[in-house]
């Protein structure tokens with residue numbers, strides 16, 4: 406892929422547009438499709454997963470929204486240095502959002518790294534879709550993000566609490582939730598999944614979950 410544009414949506418969120426001939430015929434497997442960036446560092450490629458935020462087949466382009474966290478890492482270093490003309494290899498992957506046809510109410514929970522995926526899911530829903538509750542935990546109140554579609558999103562600032570805390574708090578009386586999609590920091594996602602199953606009796610087969618990143622032992626998590 407070759408970078409064609411770099412735009413800072415927020416001080417800590419960078420949209421990178423990439424082009425490759427393969428994107429002309431590319432058909433997404435699902436709304437939250439991710440792909441592997443083979444990031445060069447220390448003389449070898451490091452695989453890091455990112456979400457296809459937008460796909461424009463006519464231009465053979467995709468957009469990726471990269472959280473610029475401050476704990477180092479090959480992907481963030483690459484994103485900070487990316488300029489039009491920068492080249493990088495990629496690996497195709499797949500999608501995981503898969504509500505059963507009869508699921509009724511859906512609960513979508515994401516942190517800032519899973520926000521591009523949640524946004525793509527919400528925008529893929531037919532107009533007027535009812536029964537979808539979407540909650541996003543963001544580092545603080547200064548984060549804003551455009552999401553199209555008909556679903557109202559609950560924004561919950563983390564404000565220094567451990568990642569996933571606000572998502573867990575949002576799981577109160579999920580009631581008749583028939584499907585949950587939960588993505589974000591690994592420990593937080595695990596806690597939410599446990600609560601949905603043990604606390605609220607949701608069938609584990611009706612939960613799609615993925616730890617998108619993991620707090621390191623010595624890491625803080627303030628991404629203000």
Ligand SMILES: Cc1cc2nc3c(=O)[nH]c(=O)nc-3n(C[C@H](O)[C@H](O)[C@H](O)COP(=O)(O)OP(=O)(O)OC[C@H]3O[C@@H](n4cnc5c(N)ncnc54)[C@H](O)[C@@H]3O)c2cc1C
Pocket residue numbers: 439453454455456457469470471472473474475476477478479480481482517518519521522615616617618619620621624626628
């Ligand atoms: C399916 C999938 C889709 C994803 N989509 C996106 C996406 O669209 N946009 C996006 O920004 N991320 C996305 N991620 C998360 C991203 O892959 C991770 O954040 C990744 O670890 C970043 O790699 P790195 O090389 O910067 O850091 P790493 O080398 O993996 O880690 C270095 C250090 O940074 C810390 N760290 C890593 N990520 C974060 C973070 N977000 N906040 C705070 N500390 C962190 C780690 O704990 C570690 O200490 C996705 C992950 C998955 C599995």
